[in-house]
Amino acid sequence: xxxxxxxxxxxxxxxxxxxxxxxxxxxxxxxxxxxxxxxxxxxxxxxxxxxxxxxxxxxxxxxxxxxxxxxxxxxxxxxxxxxxxxxxxxxxxxxxxxxxxxxxxxxxxxxxxxxxxxxxxxxxxxxxxxxxxxxxxxxxxxxxxxxxxxxxxxxxxxxxxxxxxxxxxxxxxxxxxxxxxxxxxxxxxxxxxxxxxxxxxxxxxxxxxxxxxxxxxxxxxxxxxxxxxxxxxxxxxxxxxxxxxxxxxxxxxxxxxxxxxxxxxxxxxxxxxxxxxxxxxxxxxxxxxxxxxxxxxxxxxxxxxxxxxxxxxxxxxxxxxxxxxxxxxxxxxxxxxxxxxxxxxxxxxxxxxxxxxxxxxxxxxxxxxxxxxxxxxxxxxxxxxxxxxxxxxxxxxxxxxxxxxxxxxxxxxxxxxxxxxxxxxxxxxxxxxxxxxxxxxxxxxxxxxxxxxxxxxxxxxxxxxxxxxxxxxxxxxxxxxxxxxxxxxxxxxxxxxxxxxxxxxxxxxxxxxxxxxxxxxxxxxxxxxxxxxxxxxxxxxxxxxxxxxxxxxxxxxxxxxxxxxxxxxxxxxxxxxxx
Numbered sequence: 001x002x003x004x005x006x007x008x009x010x011x012x013x014x015x016x017x018x019x020x021x022x023x024x025x026x027x028x029x030x031x032x033x034x035x036x037x038x039x040x041x042x043x044x045x046x047x048x049x050x051x052x053x054x055x056x057x058x059x060x061x062x063x064x065x066x067x068x069x070x071x072x073x074x075x076x077x078x079x080x081x082x083x084x085x086x087x088x089x090x091x092x093x094x095x096x097x098x099x100x101x102x103x104x105x106x107x108x109x110x111x112x113x114x115x116x117x118x119x120x121x122x123x124x125x126x127x128x129x130x131x132x133x134x135x136x137x138x139x140x141x142x143x144x145x146x147x148x149x150x151x152x153x154x155x156x157x158x159x160x161x162x163x164x165x166x167x168x169x170x171x172x173x174x175x176x177x178x179x180x181x182x183x184x185x186x187x188x189x190x191x192x193x194x195x196x197x198x199x200x201x202x203x204x205x206x207x208x209x210x211x212x213x214x215x216x217x218x219x220x221x222x223x224x225x226x227x228x229x230x231x232x233x234x235x236x237x238x239x240x241x242x243x244x245x246x247x248x249x250x251x252x253x254x255x256x257x258x259x260x261x262x263x264x265x266x267x268x269x270x271x272x273x274x275x276x277x278x279x280x281x282x283x284x285x286x287x288x289x290x291x292x293x294x295x296x297x298x299x300x301x302x303x304x305x306x307x308x309x310x311x312x313x314x315x316x317x318x319x320x321x322x323x324x325x326x327x328x329x330x331x332x333x334x335x336x337x338x339x340x341x342x343x344x345x346x347x348x349x350x351x352x353x354x355x356x357x358x359x360x361x362x363x364x365x366x367x368x369x370x371x372x373x374x375x376x377x378x379x380x381x382x383x384x385x386x387x388x389x390x391x392x393x394x395x396x397x398x399x400x401x402x403x404x405x406x407x408x409x410x411x412x413x414x415x416x417x418x419x420x421x422x423x424x425x426x427x428x429x430x431x432x433x434x435x436x437x438x439x440x441x442x443x444x445x446x447x448x449x450x451x452x453x454x455x456x457x458x459x460x461x462x463x464x465x466x467x468x469x470x471x472x473x474x475x476x477x478x479x480x481x482x483x484x485x486x487x488x489x490x491x492x493x494x495x496x497x498x499x500x501x502x503x504x505x506x507x508x509x510x511x512x513x514x515x516x517x518x519x520x521x522x523x524x525x526x527x528x529x530x531x532x533x534x535x536x537x538x539x540x541x542x543x544x545x546x547x548x549x550x551x552x553x554x555x556x557x558x559x560x561x562x563x564x565x566x567x568x569x570x571x572x573x574x575x576x577x578x579x
Contacts, residue, residue, distance in 0.1 A: 024054045027088040032426070035085065038448045039429050040440075046426040049156055053090055053421060056152050060414040061091030067415060069123035069399065070101040071332070073355040074181040074435025078422050082431070086421050094418050101125075101331070102250035108402070109482035112137045115406040121415035123180050126167045126398040127257075127474035128481045132177065133170030134289075134530040135480070139403040139412065142174040152413045154420045161425075161440045163463075164398040167272060167473050171289055171533075177400030180423055181352075181437035184396045184471040185258060186462065187213065187220075187382060188338065188349035190367070191569065192375040193227075193234060202230065212566035214382040217264070217313065219564030220347050224321040227344040242321035243346040244314065245334035246496040253488030255331070256311070257474060259395035260348065264310030265386020265554060266301050273475030274391060276551055277301050280484075281510070282477040289533035291479050294513040297540035301553035303503070303510035306386035309560055311502040313384070315495050317347075327496060338376075341366025347381060352397065354436040354459055377457045379572055380467060385562055386554050396471040399437075438463050458573065465576035479520055479535055487512050 028050035032043055039046055069075040079096040087093050097119075099107070104122065111118045112135065132138035145153040159165055159175070168177035193199060194211055203211035207222050214220040224241030231239060246252065259279050261267070266281050267274035276285050276292075281302030283292045294302040301307055318327055323342060326334065335353040338346060359365045360372050367376050381394040401419035403412050421427065429443045433452070436459065438444045444463045453460035462468060478484060491509040494500040500508070517535035524534025548555030 024089055024091070025051065027085075028054065031085045031089065035081070036427050036430050038433070038446065039426055040442045040446055041425050049154070049424055049426045050089055052154065052156075053417065056154075057090035057092055057414070057417055060410065060417070063410070063414050064093040064095065065120040065411055065414050065418065066095045066097065066118075067121045067123070067418065068097050068099060068104055068107055068119045069180075070104050071098045072181070072183075072352045072399075072435065072437070074352075074431065074437045075123065075399075077431060077434045078180075082422050082427065083418075086418055090417065090421075092414050092418065100251075101254070105250075105482050105485070108404075111404050111406055117404075117407050117411070120403070120407050120411045121419055122402045122404075123399045124177065124402040125473065126164065126177055126179070126400050127478070127485075128402075129168060129170060129176060130474070130476040130478045131481045132402065133172060133174070133476065134533045136531055137405055138176050139405055139407075140174050141176060141178060141403075144403075144416075148409065149413060149416055152417050154424060156425060157420060157423075158425065161442050162423075163439065163441050163444075163468070164396070164400075167396070167398045168400050171476050177398075177402045178419060178423065179398050179400045179439045180419070181399045181435060182396060182439050183350055183352040183354075183437045184462070184468070185348050185350050185381065185394050186378045186471075187345070187347055187380060188376060188378050189213065189345040190343070190375060191377040193231075193239075193344055194569075199231065202226075206230070207564060209564055210566055210568070212568050213379040213572055214345075214347075215565040215567055216382050216562065217347075217384040218561050219566050220345070220382050221313075221317070221561070222564045223345060224317060228321045231344075237342050239342050239344060240321060240323045241344045242317045243334060243338060243343045244318045244322055244326060244348065245329035245331060246318050246327035246493075247330040247333075248489065248493035248496075249330050250486065250489050251331035252492050253485055255348070256314075256488055256492055257485060258397075259392060259471075260314065261302075261307045261310045262392050263348075263381055263387065263394060264313070264384030265306040265388065265391070266304065266310065267306075267391055268551060269388055269390030271390075271392060271469060272472035273477065277553065278475055278477040279392060279395075280474065280478060281307055281553075282513075283538070284477040289476070290536040291477055291517060291534075292536060292538045293540075294517070295507075295510040295540065296543040296546055296553050298514060298538040299546050299552060300510065300514075302513060303506040304547070304553035305556035306384070306554050308502045308506050309384065309386065311492065311495055311506060314492075315502065318496070339365045339367055341375075349378065350397070351378070351459060352437060354456065355434070357457075358436075358455060372455065374455060374457050377569060378459060378462065379569065380462075380470075385557055385560050392470055392472050394471040396468075396473055398473050458569075461573055461576045467576060479517065479530060479533070483516055483520070484513055487516065 083094040164179040227241035262279035283300045294300040491505045521535045523529040546552040
């Protein structure tokens with residue numbers, strides 16, 4: 001490395017480069033040595049990437065840009081550490097602001113509506129891929145990298161190495177967003193409690209099957225009831241069988257659109273999203289780009305029996321099996337609450353909070369022992385009775401760098417450099433170890449994660465397995481995510497408050513979605529707002545003409561609680577590692 005640096009110095013001397021360039025190279029070497037380890041690249045290869053950034057950033061040195069993301073450990077690392085590294089190496093100052101997820105979506109929507117450049121880039125969920133590909137207000141990165149942004153596109157970016165690239169690709173085959181962090185909602189459970197012989201025997205005697213990882217919602221419910229009402233107390237602590245959240249806020253809506261309905265069985269088979277019905281219950285025929293409706297009367301499933309069942313179980317479990325106060329938690333409060341150590345399982349647990357769940361006991365984490373060994377594990381999400389083989393089984397968030405066309409070109413180029421810096425192979429592995437939100441296949445397969453795997457509760461095994469593709473973000477059936485997503489949380493909140501039954505709330509939600517999409521259809525037909533791919537709603541029919549029909553919404557089951565089914569965790573891991 002030292003010889004490489006000396007050679008770089010000699011070359012710069014010959015070229016008459018400035019002292020500032022030398023400082024940039026020295027800064028890059030310092031960051032590589034002190035911070036950007038481990039890496040899938042050698043230090044010489046890292047230095048070559050950094051030299052490329054130094055050279056590409058020269059026209060923008062001294063510029064100050066603004067980017068926005070939500071608040072998870074990965075983005076805190078970028079905001080606090082990577083911005084400093086980027087400025088010292090390139091001379092570009094980045095104000096990386098962190099806000100709540102709802103505020104990020106609102107900022108994106110506002111910039112698209114006003115064409116005012118609020119931020120130069122966003123880490124914006126790939127859930128908006130249907131919106132960005134239709135509205136064409138986000139930079140088409142495929143064309144950008146080959147054209148206007150070619151001079152600032154990292155030669156070693158290696159798009160094929162990104163595990164979530166299919167989620168950020170529009171129906172036109174173009175890339176609109178670059179994955180920055182990725183996490184799934186999985187099942188979380190207290191492995192130490194599940195392995196206790198006395199509890200296993202007690203559960204088997206009551207339910208007739210083994211206490212283990214639940215395969216279906218029936219087993220999850222049995223386990224929730226068992227720990228809440230039979231076990232009640234472990235080591236002097238009152239325990240509960242379930243954790244969730246119910247605060248009336250935008251993230252309550254995402255709690256449902258993030259695959260909760262499809263986990264119950266809403267939607268059609270198909271990956272990454274169901275065809276013709278997706279996990280929101282929106283219908284869009286195969287080969288079409290025009291959503292046809294949310295209501296069962298239009299062939300959708302937002303208010304179908306599977307969706308109503310999903311909402312009913314969310315409400316029941318929250319009230320009957322979760323700790324007091326959980327109904328007033330939001331997304332950011334419910335997941336860290338597990339570290340208190342009084343919950344047996346959580347069906348909808350985001351791996352974005354993995355970094356917090358592996359903290360030492362001395363930092364208040366009661367789900368690890370004194371030596372830092374995990375008392376818990378993660379596993380695939382169980383599915384509800386309406387679920388069929390071939391459907392998606394869970395949600396995968398892919399927070400992705402997104403640049404809007406309203407951003408001036410010079411600022412967009414500087415922001416694109418920062419975006420690539422945060423995901424470059426020089427840095428991505430260290431960032432993955434810090435935030436535990438993996439984006440590159442080469443990173444998850446690195447030996448450093450093999451060594452760390454025993455202390456990550458199954459996360460490494462999951463992301464190395466073929467199973468990871470069955471977890472996916474919102475897909476292309478959703479024509480305008482900001483407009484439709486904001487409708488959800490008020491309706492779901494009315495269930496939790498008791499103002500409406502699950503059926504009433506979902507009927508109202510489906511009707512509002514169809515009304516909103518009808519306005520989108522009119523705008524698209526009149527002014528081509530959605531590029532001809534806006535909604536084209538089916539005429540409403542009697543629901544009986546759709547329910548239970550091939551490719552239609554599922555009819556109500558006579559028995560919504562079949563026999564509970566579990567699997568031993570060791571068998572599950574064996575399946576992951578053998579495929």
